[in-house]
Amino acid sequence: xxxxxxxxxSQAVVVVFVMSVIVFVGVYAIGNxxxxxxxxxxxxxxxxxxxxxYGLDQxxxxxxxxxxxxxxQGDLGNSMVYNIPVTSLVFSxxxxxxxxxxxxxxxxxxxxxxxxxxxxxxxxxxxxxxxMALSVLGFSVPTFWIGMLLxxxxxxxxxxxxxxxxxxVGDFLWFKTSxxxxxxxxxxxxxxxxxxxxxxxxLIRLTRAGMVEAMGAEYVRFARAQxxxxxxxxxxxxxxxxxxxxxxxxxxxxxxxxAFAVVTETVFNWPGVGKLIIDSILQLDRPVMxxxxxxxVVLFVFIxxxxxxxxxxxxxxxxxxxxx
Amino acid sequence: xxxxLEVRGLTTRFETRGGDVTAVNNxxxxxxxxxxxxxxGESGSGKSVTGFSILGLIDPPGEVCAGxxxxxxxxxxxxxxxxxxxxxxxxVAMVFQDPMMTLNPVLRVGDQMAMAVRVHRKMxxxxxxxxxxxxxxxxxxxxxxxxxxxxxxxxxxxxxxxxAIAMALLHxxxxxxxDEATTALDxxxxxxxxxxxRDLADRTGAAIVWITHDxxxxxxxxDDICVMYAGRIVERGTAEQVIGQPxxxxxxxxxxxxPARHEPGTPLPQIPGSTPQLSRLPSGCPFxxxxxRATEVCATEPPVVTVDGQTVLCHHxxxxx
Amino acid sequence: MSETxxxxxNTLAVPAAPPAETRVMxxxxxxxxxxxxxxxxxxxxxxxxxxxxxxxxxxxxxxxPYDLANLDWLDAFLPPGTEGSGGxxxxxxxDNAGRDxxxxxxxxxRTSFVIGISAGALALTVxxxxxxxxxxxGGRIEAFLMRIVDLQLSMPAILLALVMVAMLGQGxxxxxxxxxxxQYAYFARTTHGAASVERRKDYIEAARSTPLPTRRIMFKHxxxxxxxxxxxxxxxxxxxxxxxxxTLSFLGVGLPLTEPxxxxxxxxxxxxxxxxxxxLSIYPGxxxxxxxxxxxxxxxxxxxxxxxxxxx
Numbered sequence: 001x002x003x004x005x006x007x008x009x010s011q012a013v014v015v016v017f018v019m020s021v022i023v024f025v026g027v028y029a030i031g032n033x034x035x036x037x038x039x040x041x042x043x044x045x046x047x048x049x050x051x052x053x054y055g056l057d058q059x060x061x062x063x064x065x066x067x068x069x070x071x072x073q074g075d076l077g078n079s080m081v082y083n084i085p086v087t088s089l090v091f092s093x094x095x096x097x098x099x100x101x102x103x104x105x106x107x108x109x110x111x112x113x114x115x116x117x118x119x120x121x122x123x124x125x126x127x128x129x130x131x132m133a134l135s136v137l138g139f140s141v142p143t144f145w146i147g148m149l150l151x152x153x154x155x156x157x158x159x160x161x162x163x164x165x166x167x168x169v170g171d172f173l174w175f176k177t178s179x180x181x182x183x184x185x186x187x188x189x190x191x192x193x194x195x196x197x198x199x200x201x202x203l204i205r206l207t208r209a210g211m212v213e214a215m216g217a218e219y220v221r222f223a224r225a226q227x228x229x230x231x232x233x234x235x236x237x238x239x240x241x242x243x244x245x246x247x248x249x250x251x252x253x254x255x256x257x258x259a260f261a262v263v264t265e266t267v268f269n270w271p272g273v274g275k276l277i278i279d280s281i282l283q284l285d286r287p288v289m290x291x292x293x294x295x296x297v298v299l300f301v302f303i304x305x306x307x308x309x310x311x312x313x314x315x316x317x318x319x320x321x322x323x324x
Numbered sequence: 325x326x327x328x329l330e331v332r333g334l335t336t337r338f339e340t341r342g343g344d345v346t347a348v349n350n351x352x353x354x355x356x357x358x359x360x361x362x363x364x365g366e367s368g369s370g371k372s373v374t375g376f377s378i379l380g381l382i383d384p385p386g387e388v389c390a391g392x393x394x395x396x397x398x399x400x401x402x403x404x405x406x407x408x409x410x411x412x413x414x415x416v417a418m419v420f421q422d423p424m425m426t427l428n429p430v431l432r433v434g435d436q437m438a439m440a441v442r443v444h445r446k447m448x449x450x451x452x453x454x455x456x457x458x459x460x461x462x463x464x465x466x467x468x469x470x471x472x473x474x475x476x477x478x479x480x481x482x483x484x485x486x487x488a489i490a491m492a493l494l495h496x497x498x499x500x501x502x503d504e505a506t507t508a509l510d511x512x513x514x515x516x517x518x519x520x521x522r523d524l525a526d527r528t529g530a531a532i533v534w535i536t537h538d539x540x541x542x543x544x545x546x547d548d549i550c551v552m553y554a555g556r557i558v559e560r561g562t563a564e565q566v567i568g569q570p571x572x573x574x575x576x577x578x579x580x581x582x583p584a585r586h587e588p589g590t591p592l593p594q595i596p597g598s599t600p601q602l603s604r605l606p607s608g609c610p611f612x613x614x615x616x617r618a619t620e621v622c623a624t625e626p627p628v629v630t631v632d633g634q635t636v637l638c639h640h641x642x643x644x645x
Numbered sequence: 646m647s648e649t650x651x652x653x654x655n656t657l658a659v660p661a662a663p664p665a666e667t668r669v670m671x672x673x674x675x676x677x678x679x680x681x682x683x684x685x686x687x688x689x690x691x692x693x694x695x696x697x698x699x700x701x702x703x704x705x706x707x708x709x710p711y712d713l714a715n716l717d718w719l720d721a722f723l724p725p726g727t728e729g730s731g732g733x734x735x736x737x738x739x740d741n742a743g744r745d746x747x748x749x750x751x752x753x754x755r756t757s758f759v760i761g762i763s764a765g766a767l768a769l770t771v772x773x774x775x776x777x778x779x780x781x782x783g784g785r786i787e788a789f790l791m792r793i794v795d796l797q798l799s800m801p802a803i804l805l806a807l808v809m810v811a812m813l814g815q816g817x818x819x820x821x822x823x824x825x826x827x828q829y830a831y832f833a834r835t836t837h838g839a840a841s842v843e844r845r846k847d848y849i850e851a852a853r854s855t856p857l858p859t860r861r862i863m864f865k866h867x868x869x870x871x872x873x874x875x876x877x878x879x880x881x882x883x884x885x886x887x888x889x890x891x892t893l894s895f896l897g898v899g900l901p902l903t904e905p906x907x908x909x910x911x912x913x914x915x916x917x918x919x920x921x922x923x924x925l926s927i928y929p930g931x932x933x934x935x936x937x938x939x940x941x942x943x944x945x946x947x948x949x950x951x952x953x954x955x956x957x
Contacts, residue, residue: 015796023808136938136941136942136945137938140884140888140934140937140938140940140941141934141937141938142888142891142892142895142930142933142934142937143892144891144892144895144896144911145891145911145926145930145933145934148911148915148918148926148930149927149930151918152918152923152927156918156919156923163919217425218420218422218425218426219425219426219427219428219429221381221420221426222418222420222426222427222488223428223436223439223440224381224412225379225381225412225413225417225418225420226412226413226417226439226440226443226491227409227410227411227412227413227414227440227443227444228413228439228440228443229409229443232439232443236431236439237428237431240428240430240431241428241429241430244430252799255799255800255801256801256803256804259800259801259803259804260801260803262803262804262807262896263803263892263895263896266895266896267915277807278896278897278898281807281810281811281898282897282898289811293804293808296804297800300799300800304799314430315429315430316429316430316475316477317429317430317475317477
């Protein structure tokens with residue numbers, strides 16, 4: 001177990017390192033950020049000074065090592081647009097994104113998993129076919145367009161919900177969140193539903209497939225031959241088996257929900273990190289882009305590791321070994 | 325004395341793309357308390373479907389469409405779904421072929437057994453666990469407490485099958501249906517389990533239906549034998565009768581192709597052709613195309629011929645010597 | 646519903662390598678299985694109609710919406726069904742530049758198809774090559790290649806595409822490249838999975854022991870056997886590429902506004918949803934949705950037909 005963790009962690013470090021290099025080099029290739037920052041009429045001298053100030057005159061590798069050295073001191077550089085440290089910029093936006101992701105993951109699970117179980121339990125029923133049709137829509141209709149339709153319907157036409165932005169922030173325990181106010185919920189519900197649809201579709205298909213497979217499994221037949229009622233077979237036998245792939249994909253999809261928040265946040269003008277990264281790409285705010293991407297990679301590696309550990313907990317056949 | 329299990333005219337159909345298929349065709353037999361009936365046939369002969377039909381475990385597109393299944397004189401087919409469920413595992417138990425697959429891989433053996441105990445008897449989890457321990461003891465599993473805490477993959481194949489048999493015994497059922505219960509096991513373990521099953525039938529008085537493709541296994545185990553072909557029972561009698569004096573050409577063919585019964589060095593006789601597809605059966609006797617004794621009359625339904633309790637479904641049964 | 650396990654049907658038939666005639670027969674079987682779902686038939690018809698409509702757009706629609714000479718500011722924001730200065734009815738209305746929406750949508754759809762199909766085809770080629778190479782050679786090459794692929798698969802495609810467009814900038818070629826980078830891994834994983842199963846089979850071992858060149862064994866023997874699952878992945882990936890391109894363009898990091906694209910059209914229309922002009926974003930979105938859903942439905946049916954486990 002310990003050897004396994006060490007192996008996985010060192011792997012993770014390598015991954016993060018490689019990705020940081022790729023991201024850094026890749027992002028560097030975009031035009032000259034100085035052009036964006038300064039007034040085209042500025043003198044060459046001001047220009048030179050700025051370039052030096054941001055270290056842009058240094059060779060690429062040196063810029064990278066400066067970057068990494070700073071990262072270890074918790075300094076990810078300053079945003080070229082807002083001129084404040086990237087870390088505080090990202091952390092000021094992070095709570096909004098986490099709120100959104102949490103609510104949408106919650107919605108996706110409480111609707112998607114039971115719906116998928118039902119569709120797998122009675123695959124030929126009309127309800128099951130309806131559920132499956134909706135799941136196809138859920139992950140094939142582009143998120144941004146559904147978001148727009150939601151705004152048109154509930155905000156513009158009906159006027160029930162605000163069309164965008166984050167609501168008032170309230171206190172919950174020791175931190176501030178918009179989920180503590182009703183205004184906050186009014187703002188979060190539509191984007192959260194929008195973000196949840198893709199994941200919901202996926203969860204439905206996954207649990208359904210698991211259920212169908214389990215229903216035909218020999219151990220289910222054996223359980224029925226022992227006289228166990230269907231209810232108990234589903235809840236005691238099948239759920240445990242299905243939970244293994246569902247938890248795995250669920251965890252992995254947590255990361256992609258974070259990534260897709262980029263789209264939803266843009267549509268709903270939600271002030272999270274996703275909107276921040278799009279803005280920074282459009283404004284060529286390099287430090288923000290690099291930091292965001294490296295942060296996301298770290299997050300992904302962490303999530304993957306957690307999923308593996310949970311997986312091993314759920315499936316007694318898996319024994320964690322050192323290395324791969 | 326009444327039979328523990330009596331099956332009369334059992335017929336099961338499957339709806340398939342190529343039309344309806346009769347997997348079990350008018351099957352009748354009975355087993356008395358403490359007796360073992362061997363149900364023999366090639367794969368696809370309908371013997372497993374017969375087992376599942378008795379337990380009412382046929383799922384759509386399949387359906388048991390005729391016949392009676394009498395256990396202690398009650399017709400199981402007349403029971404409601406809920407009453408039928410209460411019979412399963414309780415009065416009629418089943419053991420499956422593949423011990424790798426019949427136990428849920430992610431639940432501990434004890435949890436699965438306790439679940440099977442509590443479904444028919446009201447008791448606490450701890451008591452159910454104790455019952456399970458006793459059941460494992462009965463089938464000769466060493467250190468049962470340890471086994472109960474293990475996951476199925478931590479047990480050997482023979483051990484798992486013993487667990488499955490122990491689960492079938494939990495509620496001292498009147499009837500146990502064992503479907504290829506030893507086929508997946510090593511020969512030595514197979515022998516042990518067969519001996520235990522024989523002993524079990526004698527001790528508990530359970531009627532056992534032993535489904536297998538292996539005539540050699542039933543010849544040493546069963547009291548009576550039914551031979552199935554293409555969904556029908558083509559020959560039925562005591563083990564001595566069927567093994568010693570087979571009257572159906574198909575039974576004769578099966579017996580002749582057992583290597584151990586054959587003189588070494590001479591070619592082993594085989595039944596020509598292969599198992600027929602149930603959707604494309606010939607008219608009359610289904611064995612007709614492969615039968616050395618077939619004549620034109622075989623295109624009509626074969627008659628039931630019974631002599632001394634040995635029944636054959638054939639126009640030209642072999643003569644008794 | 647479809648194939649039921651017939652209790653008597655499981656005779657052991659060993660399938661021989663399919664000769665040419667049976668391939669035709671397999672195609673015929675495939676088709677007869679495919680058409681058992683009327684939804685899938687409808688989806689296929691829709692796709693064909695959309696492809697014909699979009700590639701035939703220059704001959705079908707009244708104006709070239711991206712030729713500024715054709716546009717008249719006086720025609721701006723005409724609601725659907727209004728006749729404009731050109732003397733024809735704008736069935737789906739016009740946008741802020743007086744562009745006929747139907748024409749713009751069909752031109753945009755053409756871009757979507759070009760991007761989706763070329764990205765899909767390129768990703769398929771790259772993915773097959775990597776997957777087959779890894780499966781065929783095994784050992785370190787396999788470990789290295791598949792490690793990279795797995796790493797990429799753990800990242801959502803949209804994120805990879807974002808990084809790529811951030812690096813490459815805007816434009817059709819850049820988007821295609823970004824999509825290939827974001828998607829090839831799915832093909833590589835599928836190819837590798839199917840090929841390593843095949844590779845362990847005897848016939849490949851037999852082929853390897855003859856002096857046939859490696860490349861030939863890989864493409865002649867391995868490839869045909871890994872093709873069926875790839876077809877499914879390819880349909881799904883083309884749909885996803887089209888959807889991703891639209892998303893990126895909507896976010897403003899994909900195609901520039903001067904290029905016809907469903908994403909940019911929707912993005913443009915999005916500005917006017919509060920101004921009571923919903924047709925600007927609804928119609929292009931509708932076309933996008935229908936296209937993507939239709940492709941996915943076809944992919945779904947193909948999967949059901951070629952994968953016996955999926956038959957219910």
